[in-house]
Amino acid sequence: MRIRGAKPNDAIAIRKLVEQYVGDGTLLPRSESFIAMHADHFLVAEEKGRLIGCVHLDEYAPSLSELRSLAVDAAAKGRGVGRALVLATEELAKRRGCATLFAVSNDEAFFNRFGFQARHIPELDRERSEVSRYKGVFAKDLAVGGAVEDTGPKDYP
Numbered sequence: 452m453r454i455r456g457a458k459p460n461d462a463i464a465i466r467k468l469v470e471q472y473v474g475d476g477t478l479l480p481r482s483e484s485f486i487a488m489h490a491d492h493f494l495v496a497e498e499k500g501r502l503i504g505c506v507h508l509d510e511y512a513p514s515l516s517e518l519r520s521l522a523v524d525a526a527a528k529g530r531g532v533g534r535a536l537v538l539a540t541e542e543l544a545k546r547r548g549c550a551t552l553f554a555v556s557n558d559e560a561f562f563n564r565f566g567f568q569a570r571h572i573p574e575l576d577r578e579r580s581e582v583s584r585y586k587g588v589f590a591k592d593l594a595v596g597g598a599v600e601d602t603g604p605k606d607y608p
């Protein structure tokens with residue numbers, strides 16, 4: 452399994468991954484045109500040429516980014532794909548100078564595992580949708596400042 456930056460032509464597969472979790476309100480839908488236009492802010496997990504996970508790093512404000520649209524194919528859950536995507540998102544956020552990364556989710560236990568803690572983020576108040584208003588906000592401060600090596604795509608066992 453390999454984590455790499457998305458390309459515009461990954462948009463259909465990413466849209467389908469996200470869609471698996473839209474029906475129950477876990478994720479908001481993402482259109483193919485949005486994904487293609489913002490492909491350089493998406494990471495994907497690829498295995499044998501197939502996308503099995505994705506995540507979107509959304510620069511919300513200077514130094515503040517949101518980890519969103521984290522989705523692992525239902526058939527690939529429980530194998531460390533979600534972990535690899537979260538860690539790769541943190542690395543990308545650090546490389547882009549982001550000091551704080553947050554996620555809006557009902558899955559507190561999952562984000563706690565990676566050091567995200569419930570936090571009030573004032574910048575979010577004005578824009579939160581009705582859907583996300585009822586979810587938790589979990590944030591993590593990133594150690595920005597040290598040189599972060601740009602290692603490019605990574606292969607994970």
Ligand SMILES: CC(C)(COP(=O)(O)OP(=O)(O)OC[C@H]1O[C@@H](n2cnc3c(N)ncnc32)[C@H](O)[C@@H]1OP(=O)(O)O)[C@@H](O)C(=O)NCCC(=O)NCCS
Binds near residue numbers: 519522532555558561
């Ligand atoms: C949440 C999700 C991304 C996890 O992906 P995954 O590939 O199954 O997770 P991993 O196998 O990498 O698990 C990493 C760790 O988190 C734990 N974990 C996995 N899902 C968890 C959950 N829902 N709650 C708490 N812990 C969880 C695993 O046990 C593992 O712990 P370990 O390292 O101690 O063994 C996946 O279930 C998913 O796509 N869910 C639907 C979308 C979603 O909820 N996105 C998050 C909101 S943006």
